[in-house]
Amino acid sequence: MLDLLKSRVLYIIILVGSVIATFLVTALLVNIFERKEEGKNPFVQVVAIEEYETDPAVWGYNFPDQYDGWRHTKDNYGKTEFGGSEQRDKLSENPRLKILYAGYSFSIEYKEERGHGWALTDVVNIKRLGDTKPGTCMTCKSSDNVRMWHEMGPEKFYLTPMKDLLVHAKNPISCLNCHDSGTMEIRPANPAFLEAMKERNIDLSKASRQEMRTYACSQCHVEYYFESNEKPILHFPWKNGLTLDDIEKYYDEISFYDWVHPDSGTELIKIQHPEFEFWSTGIHSRSGVSCADCHMPFKRIGSQKISDHWVRSPLVNIAYSCQTCHRWDENELKERVLNIQRKTKKLIDQSELAIIDAINAIKSAKDAGVDNKSLEEARKLHRRAQLRWDFISSENSMGFHSSQEAARLLGEAIDFARQSQISAMKAMENKGKSVSSTVDKKGNIALPPFR
Ligand code: HEC
Ligand code: HEC
Ligand code: HEC
Ligand code: HEC
Incomplete structure (x- = not known):
């Protein structure tokens, strides 16, 4: 009796067990199959996207994960030690900027940048540009531009007041700025970038995928200039190359300046945000690491690998941004970045003090009646110093994208400023004028005490 019961129980166990096993194996096979299909069809085409579709929400029907990431570019995730998405007021944080940019609009308003989703709102709100902003100012802020360049041509776009263009612009930087809507390939659209690459004999149709992962960004994250105030046509100063020395040479060749410093009388240039040029001189560029590798790292959703479209500081996403290549732990990686950034900041501070001393020395001489010819050399050196400092100070990685180059340029900035x-x-x-108190009785010039 007991034996019979035992064998029955055994029978039931085996039966139930094999049913469960069959179920699990089937489920697994179905799952693998589904994932393979997902992998094969990276997206389901829900809508047909028009060639010049500017609204990211429409693209989002076909690419919900990328759209979802993109939408996060409106989130404020706070600040990192030197970056992040909080709109810090650079002028109140560092009042020296008001002296260095005196006479120019950046001495009135200068804020830390934030995510792409804010670009259009923020350019509209910039007080320093007043009501007369040319269309050019919108070039890097909206996907609607791409359609307008197509419809009216870039020149007319630049020459139209921004407030008139805004009537046709609803979207900030989004899909159409970076992608071809038909093939989804990366397709930089900014006409000034396309012109500059042509001038450098770089054929974008032959660029590798990895290069495109940088060119998507280098249509905007660059140094640029306007042809003139009357003709605000956008150009990039890349004719001689991408280093600051090449850019300086070009600006000197075309006798370009943005404004004249009211105290020193120097013709100065305001550097914008030369992330691409600066990165180009660094170790990651040299090793083939693109902007997207750190700022749009791959992440997994199901069996798919997608690019994180929440473009932001890599310091809040080190696991994906850095640890795919570096095996140091998160803290160590962060420390390595901060180590470079803090040292860069120290050199920036010293450059600023040196340049302000130069400005004051030129101003004292000017006020004492020294003529312009005799101050020519001092002004030339001031221009060279300020260009170098501004290049590193305005670039947004606080030295990280190319640490050695940052140190070189700031070292030169301090030297030129003291000269x-x-x-x-x-x-x-x-001229026999009494010299300021920094010169001792023997006529040796003592530098101001180190601050
Ligand atoms: C169409 C022009 C444009 C393109 C293309 C572009 N950017 Fe930007 N980017 C901007 C502007 C403008 C801002 C500042 C927006 C603001 O502050 O309102 C910005 C901000 C940023 C920020 C700061 C975000 C934060 O949270 O502080 C990062 C990082 C960034 N961009 C990286 C990139 C990378 C990487 C690429 C290429 C994959 C890229 N950008 C492509 C124009 C562009
Ligand atoms: C090796 C990784 C790496 C590469 C490659 C890289 N960056 Fe960065 N980037 C960083 C780090 C780290 C920071 C500092 C972030 C911080 O201070 O919060 C940064 C900062 C920035 C910022 C300012 C972000 C902020 O929070 O304010 C921008 C904009 C930016 N990078 C754009 C670019 C562009 C454009 C390229 C390509 C030309 C590029 N980066 C290439 C790692 C990288
Ligand atoms: C600032 C530039 C930029 C913007 C804006 C942008 N993308 Fe991308 N996107 C990229 C880059 C870079 C890649 C990686 C391309 C590569 O590796 O070849 C990418 C890749 C993709 C891919 C391929 C799969 C993947 O995730 O790698 C899809 C799909 C995509 N983006 C959809 C979108 C959609 C939808 C939007 C708007 C909501 C958008 N992108 C906005 C730069 C951008
Ligand atoms: C796609 C791969 C890749 C990614 C992603 C990457 N790196 Fe690197 N990194 C390299 C390579 C390659 C080198 C050059 C050193 C070498 O060849 O070993 C390097 C060098 C460095 C160095 C030394 C710099 C110097 O001046 O010598 C630091 C620090 C560094 N990386 C930090 C980071 C941080 C922080 C991140 C994330 C924000 C990051 N890297 C993302 C590949 C990468």
Whole structure:
């Protein structure tokens, strides 16, 4: 009796067991099959996207995961030590900027940048540009531009006041700025970028996929200039190459300046946001690491690998941004970045003090009646110093994208600024004017005490 019961129980166990096993194996096979299908069909085409579709929500029907990531570019995730998405007021954080940019609009308003989803709102709100902003100012802010460039041509776009273009612009930077809507390939659209690449004999149709993962960004994250105030046509100063030295040479060739500093009388240039040029001189660029590798790293959703479209500081996403290549732990990686950034900041501070001393020395000489010819050299040196400092200070990675280059340029900035200061003092001495107190009785020029 007991034996019979035992064998029955055994029978039931085996039966139930094999049913469960069959179920699991089937479920697994179905799952694998589904994932393979997902992998094969990276997206389901829900809607047909028109060639010049500017609204990211429409693209989002076909690519919900990328759209979802993109929507996060409106989130404020706070600040990192030197970056992040909080709109810090750079002028109140560092009042020295008001002296360095005196006479120019950046001394009135200068904020830390934030995510792409804010670009259009923020450019509309910039007070420093007033009501007369040309269309050019909208170039890097909206996907609607791409359609307008197609419809009216870039020149007319630039020459139309921004407030008139805004009537046709609803969307911030989004899909159409970076993608061809038909093939979904990366397709930089900014006409100034296309022109500059042509000038450098770089054929974008032959660019590798990895290069495109940088070119998607380098249509906007660059140094640029307007042809003139009357003709605000956008150009990139890349004719001689991408280093600051090449850019300086080009600006000198075309005698370009943005404004004249009211205290020193120097013709100066405001550097914009040369992330691409600066990155190009660094170790990651040299190793073939693109902007997207760190700022749009791959992440897994199901069996799919997609690019994280929440473009932001990699310091809040180190696991995906850095640890795919580097095996150091998160803290160590963060420390390595901060180590570069803090040292860069120190050199920036010293450059600013040196340049302000140069400005003051030139101003004292000018006020004492020293003529322009005698101050020419001091002003030339001031221009060179300020260009170098501004290149690193305005670039948004606080030295990280190319740490050695940052140190080189800031070292040069300090040197040129002190040379400028000395030159102004000498010009004053040559005219028999009393020299400022930084020169001792023997006529040796003592530098101001280290601050
Ligand atoms: C169409 C122009 C344009 C393109 C293309 C573009 N950017 Fe930007 N980017 C901007 C502007 C403008 C801002 C500042 C927006 C603001 O502050 O309102 C910005 C902001 C950023 C920020 C700061 C975000 C934050 O949270 O502080 C990062 C990082 C960034 N971009 C990286 C990239 C990368 C990487 C690419 C390429 C994959 C790229 N951008 C492509 C124009 C562009
Ligand atoms: C090796 C990784 C790496 C690469 C490659 C890289 N970046 Fe960065 N980027 C960083 C780090 C790290 C920071 C500093 C972030 C911070 O301070 O919060 C940064 C900062 C920035 C910022 C400012 C972000 C902020 O929070 O304010 C922008 C904009 C930016 N990078 C754009 C670019 C562009 C454009 C390229 C390509 C030309 C590029 N980056 C290439 C790692 C990288
Ligand atoms: C700032 C530029 C930029 C914007 C804006 C942008 N993308 Fe992308 N996108 C990229 C880059 C870079 C890649 C990676 C391409 C590669 O590796 O070849 C990518 C890849 C993709 C892919 C291929 C799969 C993947 O995730 O790698 C899809 C699909 C896509 N994006 C959809 C969108 C959609 C939808 C939008 C708007 C909601 C959008 N993208 C906005 C730059 C951008
Ligand atoms: C796609 C791969 C890749 C990614 C992603 C990447 N790196 Fe690197 N990184 C490299 C390579 C390659 C080097 C060059 C050193 C070498 O060849 O070993 C390097 C060098 C460095 C160095 C040394 C820099 C110097 O000046 O010598 C630091 C620090 C660094 N990476 C930090 C980071 C951080 C932080 C991130 C994320 C924001 C990051 N890397 C993302 C590949 C990568």
